[in-house]
Amino acid sequence: MHQARETDIDGAALLAKLNGWARSLGFSQIGVADVDLASAEPGLMAWLERGFHGQMHYMAAHGLKRARPAELVPGTVRVITARMDYLPHTAPAGWQQIEFDRLARPLDATVSLYARGRDYHKVLRARLQKLADRLAEEIGPFGHRAFTDSAPVLEVELASRSGLGWRGKHTLLLSREAGSSFFLGEIYVDVPLPLTESTPAHCGSCRxxxxxxxxxxxxxxxxxxxxxxxxxxxxxxxxxxxxxxxxxxxxxxxxxxxxxxxxxxxxYAKRAVLPDFDVxxxxxxxxxxxxxxxxxxxxxxxxxxxxxxxxxxxxxxxxxxxxxxxxxxxxxxxxxxxxxxxxxxxxxxxxxxxxxxxxxxxxxxx
Structure with a gap:
């Protein structure tokens, strides 16, 4: 990662271009988050101290680096967050009830929807890199690193702060436009892009x-x-x-x-636009x-x-x-x-x- 730098690029115009490039790559939405996640640190430490992470020892090993992007990747000043929908395009109306019906048939096997197609790690990582490459073509070389559930990144926190949705009571990200049937990815960058606004939570009293x-x-x-x-x-x-x-x-x-x-x-879950997630x-x-x-x-x-x-x-x-x-x-x-x-x-x-x-x-x- 290079040293954080200033840029005279029109931030709003660049964000608009990023959105267009992202959609052409199969992403549904992007946002930009700041790297100050200090308010999330107490909750993270309390979760780890109670042992709720189980055998996922890497979560404790990295400690607060999860909540400090600039320590995880020195030079980071912004995080580009991205959403990619995965609900198979063949999923019919009422797909939720179809899945519940499957659970009620003991001899059937139930595999999570997201895992019935291609490995999302591979799909998102490659396309996040392509998005970063496209950005480099526009502004010149810059420091960056892409993540897809592959490092100690507080991706739901970053995604919620950048306006992709809000943290639901089940701890997953929720969107009014897309529910929760999507993957998240991030690009840590040393470019001071303009931040995108967060959205309020809409779970209400539902449990x-x-x-x-x-x-x-x-x-x-x-x-x-x-x-x-x-x-x-x-x-x-x-x-x-x-x-x-x-x-x-x-x-x-x-x-x-x-x-x-x-x-x-x-x-409101959206069907995948990429064939990679076909069942x-x-x-x-x-x-x-x-x-x-x-x-x-x-x-x-x-x-x-x-x-x-x-x-x-x-x-x-x-x-x-x-x-x-x-x-x-x-x-x-x-x-x-x-x-x-x-x-x-x-x-x-x-x-x-x-x-x-x-x-x-x-x-x-x-």
């Missing part, structure tokens, strides 16, 4: 996201205990799923969308038994270029074993028990423990 959470992970308004969150448990957590939370996971095998599905603002055929209507039948080679083939691959085959099987146990309890389906038993002897110790738990969920009459 639908808090009430719907299967594991009560939203422990208070704007406070998430990641250790109870199904998204954390199925993706970030690499050990055994806590026994007390397994039944609540239902058929969710990668992530959890419940708090977004129930949010009234997601009736892969294997995740269109998957069943637990079909996915359980995958070999590791199958897993790697079907998840190539997908965010799902990052959890690895062992965690994938662990998550499926929990879901199959929940399905076995609900249905008593002998095919489930047979499929679980068929994998028990060859499974890793972690997966085997979850298989044995799953088999123990058989109704007594089975």
């Amino acid at each position: 639908a996201c808090i009430d719907v959470c299967p594991t009560q992970a939203i422990v208070g308004e704007y406070r998430l205990d990641a250790r109870r969150c199904i998204s954390y448990l199925t993706i970030e957590h690499d050990g055994p799923i806590p026994l007390a939370l397994r039944a609540s996971m239902g058929n969710r095998i990668y992530g959890c969308d419940d708090c977004q599905l129930t949010c009234p603002w997601n009736k 892969r055929s294997v995740f269109d209507a998957p069943t637990l038994l079909a996915l359980w039948g995958w070999s590791e080679a199958d897993f790697l083939r079907h998840t190539e270029g997908s965010a799902i691959r990052r959890i690895g085959f062992e965690r994938w099987q662990r998550n499926l074993a929990v879901a199959l146990g929940n399905a076995l309890r609900a249905t008593g389906d002998a095919d489930i028990a047979q499929a679980l038993q068929g994998r028990r002897d060859s499974a890793t110790a972690l997966v085997r423990e979850h298989i044995e738990w799953a088999l123990a969920q058989r109704p007594q009459a089975c």
